[in-house]
Amino acid sequence: MERESTEFDVLIVGGGPAGLAAAIRLKQLADEAGRELSVCLIEKAAEIGAHILSGAVMDPRALTELIPDWKERGAPLDTPVSEDRLMFLSETGGWRFPNALLPDCFLNHGNYVVRLGNVVKWLGEQAEALGVEVYPGFAGADLLYDENGAVKGVVTGDMGVTRGGEPGPNYQPGMELHAKYTLFAEGCRGHLGKLLEAKFDLRREADPQTYGIGLKELWEVPTGRHVPGLVVHTVGWPMDAATYGGGFVYHLTGSLVAVGYVVGLNYTNPHLSPFEEFQRYKLHPEIRKYLEGGKRLAYGARAITAGGLQSLPRLVFPGGALIGDDAGFLNAARIKGSHAAIKSGALAAEAAFAALSAERNRDELVSYPEAFRASWLFKELHKTRNFKPYMKNGLWLGSLLFGVDQKLLQGKAPWTLHNTADHTSLKLAAESPRIEYQKPDGVLSFDRLSSVFLSNTNHEEDQRCHLRLKDSTIPIAVNLAQYDAPEQRYCPAGVYEIVHEEVGARLQINAQNCVHCKTCDIKDPTQNVDWTVPQGGEGPIYQGM
Template identity: 70%
Template sequence: MDIQRDAMEYDVVIVGGGPAGLSAAIRLKQLAAEQGREVGVCVLEKGSEVGAHILSGAVMDPRAINELFPDWKAMGAPLNTPVVEDRFMFLSENGARSVPGWMLPGCFQNHGNYVVSLANVVRWLGQQAEALGVEIYPGFAASEVLFNEDGSIKGVATGNMGVGRDGQPTDNFQPGMELHAKYTLFSEGARGHLGKQLIARFGLDKGRDPQSYGIGLKELWEIDPSKHVPGLVIHTAGWPLANDTYGGSFLYHFDDNKVAVGFVVGLAYQNPYLSPYEEFQRYKTHPEIRKFLEGGKRLAYGARAITAGGINSLPDLVFPGGALVGCDAGFLNASRIKGSHAAIKTGMLAAEAAFEALGAGRSSDRLDAYPESFKASWLHDELHRARNFKPAMAKGLWLGTLLVGIDQVVFKGKAPWTLHNTHADHEMLRPASEFQPIQYPKPDGKLSFDKLSSVFISNTNHEENQPIHLTLKDASVPVNVNLAKYAGPEQRYCPAGVYEFVRDDDGTDRLQINAQNCVHCKTCDIKDPTQNIVWVVPEGGGGPNYTSM
């Protein structure tokens, strides 16, 4: 379609209204107010509202928000439940072995942190941003990067609305908008649609370790008040995962008798029969976990890929006219299972570099002050100390635990060596012929549930008459390669029932894509063994609508 699009001009456009993007917007406006300058800042958010697509554990380190808003407590930021106790257990099928507190590495100690709903923290940040004059446009998905003639970033364009499944305009058609900026910051979260393109276009990951990912699945429960311990933080490793599969769980008690229960599976797993969703459901039946949940009520469900490669996998952060911030670059600290403080800090650092460049009259050049300030920051020091965690844990539960103990307890993250990840996650899947199918128990509807009932409580919705946003480079690959060689892993690694193989009347198999179910976790884009699935943004406003996740 040859569509004429209107354009809007800003000093800075920010793609993604998560903690990184909003913190960048806030910091730009703070600096402008301090110096009496005007800076036009716009935030695009593909969710129906700010916070709708935000999902995290979450235990939040307040270090970065202390810098952004030193008086956040008086301002009413929703960090209401300080951590009061850490527990770490290694699970077997029916038993658990607790790690004494004195043996816990610093990365698993959460004194001074808060159990939060990151979605609600982000909503609060959105309110602060708007109060400072930031223009926020929820329900508008940035679908395309725009370039100047010299190859620098010109801005982004939002997707067209009202396009039918056949790719043709419907009666509700509205063309997308172009948003031009002197600088564009990309903060889409892990495996960002546009960030992925920019990393490839500018070769930002050259010489870096391949990025490593996990899928995080989470449920929000309201439990019996007699079992609720506000501020209790529990992590586990081991069962139900095999010892050669990276992963673990969290159970966080926060206010109002609510607990967040979740499970993370590293996407470098080898067995194509493994289902992260089913492993999560099985985990909740363990005696040490079910004792908290029995008699409670499940309120919400969601899933999201997380970046876990750490500092060794960070791409170059800047390119002409733009920068990557937060999990779009991969700033999560996997050893601490924390990324929100890193997102806020990198958003602030990028904003400060952009503000300086704007004040100097520069436009569309590289914001080199941003990576320089990152290297001089406490965040760089923190991530450097954690650099060996994920490569160590890739060696298996017990050897990995030993290596992490030596690295974190003995050397305090300053070991005279650096371990490296050498393979991308999708390269690790092995043929189904090398494994036996995993027999998962049927859901009981009390502790464990099926995918469709879970998707229902994620409040996921998409306009049905729109192009499918889970695209295939080659439509023959799912049956001829994935099903034939790997027993169709997409029907198991997807946590939302998007992919299923069905048999037609003529006896042939085909992949059916139920795009309406997609919770935007990006796992398929990461784990597909031939990288044949490419996740693109659907019509703005589609996807999950998380409340307190």
């Protein structure tokens, strides 16, 4: 098929913190050198920031390096952390862990409670002001290679393809976007990032990545329940001691509270539902006291990379690089990733600009991983590298081991523990205790469909399903038979549904509900689900999440 094509110096796929930081840094360097540089950034969401979901408490260090006068420019970091609380919850109560005994990575002095979607939108404005060509609503659907096998860009997704895969009446073919270097910043479990890892064997020396699923709601609460800048983290209930999980309550300005829950996707019980765990979490006395009398404004969910340093793949390949959570730079121990994404994007941009200045095209940007290893980001990730492996020992022993690692050994233990793939951890349903979840009360706890409604998710129904099954028999023959169809529970949006009919059971995929969390792609026990991009501009439209 003949497609239109456009050439750029640098193409960036993904408009989150990493991609926008890379775009901004490239233009800064070009301006300093007095040279022209064409930089294009595409983003699958309908607008910049619409697919961004994070807690979030933000460390401003990388942003300050990138844009030193961000305060004067009106960056939406306007709620400094005023107090940290770490709570251990039982089913009916809880107790606060003394801050003096907490590792430094759990403390947030100097950080800001933010709505990361708003921060990203602001970064987009800074990028456009510098001359970056920013195109929201365009999804990177496939990779392009040159005659030497180097990445030469991407193809954006076709529009108007019917459910059967045929061009419809409104069909528009995608465009070829070519570049001398392409930086991939799709976020956690990026569609093209998966293809690149396989094509160039980028994980040959790395551990498997491990993940969590984060669920979040934004609430407007009564004034008396609101403490601007208060950061509350919790561990314990509702998770059992053997399952990794924890919650947060972040107090923003304007009587807004972000409440959320993270479940490690290495959980073993196929009956566990992260969505229901989050709903009952809000009913705990220590959490409901912040929410009672308030109004839920928004809901969303997103997978989170958590493997740390030892799960980082090789970052470069001929023609490009992985940045941000497409590589997995999030620091799970700090519950932070935006600062790491910004730093990695800036480092990759500097490597790409140096290569272009030397008139090199589509080679490996080896100076990018070298610069990373010399940076404060490497030191930070190295210090906390054993956090997630320690937590495989359960809450109490894992917390003790990590506390010793951080407080006594200062993160300099002479060992590095390893991660295993999350999809391998499920036990058989017959060997696992069932979990009884209460019906939602409609006041503090809610069902999936009313929650998805608040995410403003929309997909054109007459298009090819973007959730592809490699083998259509596996959902019934394996997942239902052995694991009681866990996709019905690990999906936070009601996408997967087992329908029982006279002729037997079948899996129904309600792709229009998908909030692009990628959990199905990660947790499916046989790795039978391939999450691909839908038409550009579709999915959730988060408002400052």
